[in-house]
Amino acid sequence: MDRLRPRERKDFSGFTKAEVEKMEKLLRESGEQLLNKEFCQKLAKRFNCSVGRAGKPVVKWIEIQSWFQGRQPDCPSKECSSHDGIKTLAVYPEAHPSNKAHESTEMPKGETVPDLSELEFEARSSKDGAWYDVDTFLAHRFVSSGEPEVRVRFVGFGAEEDEWVNVKAAVRERSQPLEPSECQKIKVGDIVLCFQERRDQAIYYDAHVLEIQRRMHDIRGCRCLFLVRYDHDNSEERVRLRRICCRPTY
Secondary structure, three states: OOOOOOOEOOOOOOOOHHHHHHHHHHHHHOOHHHHOHHHHHHHHHHHHOOHHHOOOOOOOHHHHHHHHHOOOOOOOOOOOOOOOOOOOOOOOOOOOOOOOOEEOOOOOOOOOOOOOOOOOEEEEOOOOOOEEEEEEEEEEEEOOOOOEEEEEEEOOOOHHHOEEEEHHHHEEEOOEEOOHHHHHHOOOOOEEEEEEEOOOOEEEEEEEEEEEEOOOOEOOEOOOEEEEEEOOOOOEEEEOHHHEEEOOOO
């Protein structure tokens, strides 16, 4: 199932006037193809090759996808996702004692590698505390405390955004979106992953569900409102189901 997930750290104000006009024209003339990864990649390539982009930062396809996503009507149509699949996690669930930080490819005695090939993961960035989809686990190591860390590459980002993150505290199975008919699965008190939209950023944070206003669904899908409190800043807002992802149940 796909979900809304642009997950860019910075704002999307770096487009030129000509690029914005082009995207606005496409928005009027085209449909859901605007959210397609390949379509956004081709458009980003066209922008980056244009004379008007000379001397300016390279446009990432995910920035274009997020621009279109933010201007889509609030309806139950298929939402975009920058997630293309997660590579096998090459780390182990328990820490390996060590006196100093080092990278290791040897498995602690008695440990076995779990079959994680079918799982998808998300990791919390130390730069903004938000959760991003993991594209690849590049390496692993055990630090002086004995805690395991992995170097991750996030979906939609390049090598310059790779990070070392703590496996136990900042890596987990990917949160899942819900179909409109599944809104009853969310209960007051649940911890969810919620898409927080601000003027300068739009990213996912953990939040607690404080209150739910159940409403009749219509042709647009779920019309319920969920009052959430974000864990990172204690701010509260009412959101639609499309902005919420639930934690996997085991």
